Amino acid sequence: MAEANNTTLRAAQGSGATAVSAQDAALERKMRRRGDESRFWWLVPTLYIIFLMLPIYWLVNMSFKTNQEIIGPITFFPVNPTLKNYAVIFSDPSWYSGYINSIIYVVMNMVISVAVALPAAYAFSRYRFLGDKHLFFWLLTNRMAPPAVFALPFFQLYSAFGLIDTHIAVALAHCLFNVPLAVWILEGFMSGVPKEIDETAYIDGYSFPRFFVKIFMPLIASGIGVAAFFCFMFSWVELLLARTLTTTAAKPISAIMTRTVSASGLDWGVLAAAGVLTIIPGALVIWFVRNYIAKGFALGRV
Amino acid sequence: MLELRNVTKAVGGVDHIRDVSLQLEHGSLNVLLGPTLSGKTSLMRLMAGLDRPTSGSVWFDGKDVTGVRVQDRNVAMVYQQFINYPAMTVYENIASPLRVAGEDKAKIDREVHRAAELLKLTPYLNRTPLNLSGGQQQRTALARAIVKNARLVLLDEPLANLDYKLREELRAELPKIFSETGAIFVYATTEPHEALLLGGNTATLSEGRITQFGPTISVFRKPLNLTTARTFADPPLNMIALDKEGTDFVLEGGVRLPVPQELAGIPDANYTIAFQPHHLSLHKPHKQAVSVKAKVLVTEITGSESFVHLSFADARWVMLAHGVLSFEPDEMVDVYIDPRHIMVFDGHGNAVGAKPRKAA
Numbered sequence: 001m002a003e004a005n006n007t008t009l010r011a012a013q014g015s016g017a018t019a020v021s022a023q024d025a026a027l028e029r030k031m032r033r034r035g036d037e038s039r040f041w042w043l044v045p046t047l048y049i050i051f052l053m054l055p056i057y058w059l060v061n062m063s064f065k066t067n068q069e070i071i072g073p074i075t076f077f078p079v080n081p082t083l084k085n086y087a088v089i090f091s092d093p094s095w096y097s098g099y100i101n102s103i104i105y106v107v108m109n110m111v112i113s114v115a116v117a118l119p120a121a122y123a124f125s126r127y128r129f130l131g132d133k134h135l136f137f138w139l140l141t142n143r144m145a146p147p148a149v150f151a152l153p154f155f156q157l158y159s160a161f162g163l164i165d166t167h168i169a170v171a172l173a174h175c176l177f178n179v180p181l182a183v184w185i186l187e188g189f190m191s192g193v194p195k196e197i198d199e200t201a202y203i204d205g206y207s208f209p210r211f212f213v214k215i216f217m218p219l220i221a222s223g224i225g226v227a228a229f230f231c232f233m234f235s236w237v238e239l240l241l242a243r244t245l246t247t248t249a250a251k252p253i254s255a256i257m258t259r260t261v262s263a264s265g266l267d268w269g270v271l272a273a274a275g276v277l278t279i280i281p282g283a284l285v286i287w288f289v290r291n292y293i294a295k296g297f298a299l300g301r302v
Numbered sequence: 303m304l305e306l307r308n309v310t311k312a313v314g315g316v317d318h319i320r321d322v323s324l325q326l327e328h329g330s331l332n333v334l335l336g337p338t339l340s341g342k343t344s345l346m347r348l349m350a351g352l353d354r355p356t357s358g359s360v361w362f363d364g365k366d367v368t369g370v371r372v373q374d375r376n377v378a379m380v381y382q383q384f385i386n387y388p389a390m391t392v393y394e395n396i397a398s399p400l401r402v403a404g405e406d407k408a409k410i411d412r413e414v415h416r417a418a419e420l421l422k423l424t425p426y427l428n429r430t431p432l433n434l435s436g437g438q439q440q441r442t443a444l445a446r447a448i449v450k451n452a453r454l455v456l457l458d459e460p461l462a463n464l465d466y467k468l469r470e471e472l473r474a475e476l477p478k479i480f481s482e483t484g485a486i487f488v489y490a491t492t493e494p495h496e497a498l499l500l501g502g503n504t505a506t507l508s509e510g511r512i513t514q515f516g517p518t519i520s521v522f523r524k525p526l527n528l529t530t531a532r533t534f535a536d537p538p539l540n541m542i543a544l545d546k547e548g549t550d551f552v553l554e555g556g557v558r559l560p561v562p563q564e565l566a567g568i569p570d571a572n573y574t575i576a577f578q579p580h581h582l583s584l585h586k587p588h589k590q591a592v593s594v595k596a597k598v599l600v601t602e603i604t605g606s607e608s609f610v611h612l613s614f615a616d617a618r619w620v621m622l623a624h625g626v627l628s629f630e631p632d633e634m635v636d637v638y639i640d641p642r643h644i645m646v647f648d649g650h651g652n653a654v655g656a657k658p659r660k661a662a
Binding site for chain 2: 204
């Protein structure tokens, strides 16, 4: 009887032990599985980055190759690296003037957009007036229309005023998209500044312009940075309006790039070099405003 | 002298300030006392010139300043929220009104250091306000108000967001600092005891109206109407409606409370009597005191004092008693009402027997 009891007890212990070890094993498996996951955590991001960077890599790669090499068999690095393509761009006025034109109208557009948007955004953030919300929304909807819709009216309008092929024409046309965006971004930042700061400044004796420049603008500096950045980006990459409204004197680089088919066929290398040079200003601007943008996403609306 | 004449302010069809007339003397300390939304801030904004009254006028030293921009008035204001210029250092924050006024560098430097010394901000002059504690931020705002040397200083619940110790300290300091300048000093608060500590004059506000204005102590002791009495009481005032019959007020249950001598002549009618929580006691304070039986609702103990919430007839009372008391809920207790300390109001809520005094 006692023996039987002992055996059952032992059996029970044994089964208990197996249960425990089974649990351990399950835990171990789970841990190993998690370990497997963490061992390959880099896989998906790496694939994604390769996918993103591949065209840029290919572009940079091409820009250092000769045309023969480009149309020949695939090479992953230039066999005979050359800077000739870049030399062409920096020496030929029909190339480098494209960059100058683009930068001129982009900067003009940035300045106009932000200068116009600042008072507008202030009004939207500080005053209530009839239909303010509708007006604000309507401004935003301007961004939803495709540029092609506006190409024709702009062309006709600017022809009538003799503005075709000037920098200001493109800058003004881009304002159609950039002013609403800038107003929207700045309004978010301004609404984050308590109205009491305005009033305290008035009580201290500040006039409105002085208050706006000395007290208010420093408070929304990152907002102005973010707004200017977005204006830059949209104006820099916009092709259709810029191409339609210019012929030679203010022709943007993107238009020059898409038209470069010479008698001897496509000049692949030069085109690639132009592409690389087109990316650089955008990358530079992003680099400079990256902190502001991070702050901007946190503070304002954007 | 700042004078408001029949000032009304409506925003979106809602009256925030209703027909307020007020005269504040130079060198006086004036407390605006009222619960939240009673119109303290609205009234201050009208005094400062940040808002224009819908009707009525604002006069300063005999001149109508109703339409004058706030920049052209000599006012300083401090908000409940800590409002400073975040992009400037504390030094520049304090210097800002002087810079705008075009004072020379040496004077600005002297004034800023004097104000910083006064408010113990000297070590922080080179920091920006957001790197300071709440108390330091508010002191920066106060320092800016001091250097301006304004004729009208408006403080809108300036200490409400500060911790207890700092509040006590600054509350004692502020009136002294500003009284030297001879300015009209206006201080808004929701707390009756703060008004009592500050002294000076008090205007009690309720729903956009000034219900009474006069020396703080007399407003507290002899409110002209029930609204003022209720505004100026924390914990809430104890009230009960009753009838006067001959020489006594008759309470529910037939308890007779003798009518105070000075009110002996009032006609028999329905009245409301009110008294402060510390005038309700467990022990007979005076031979005329009357005992009533009340039911205990709940007892709150705060250190050495107890708030006993009672129900008597339809009324809910609070008794403030010394010591830690433990009553069971629903226990019946005998409490004493001292007829010497009751305030009597007629059916319209006006104090009975008090002569309406000319507002000082």
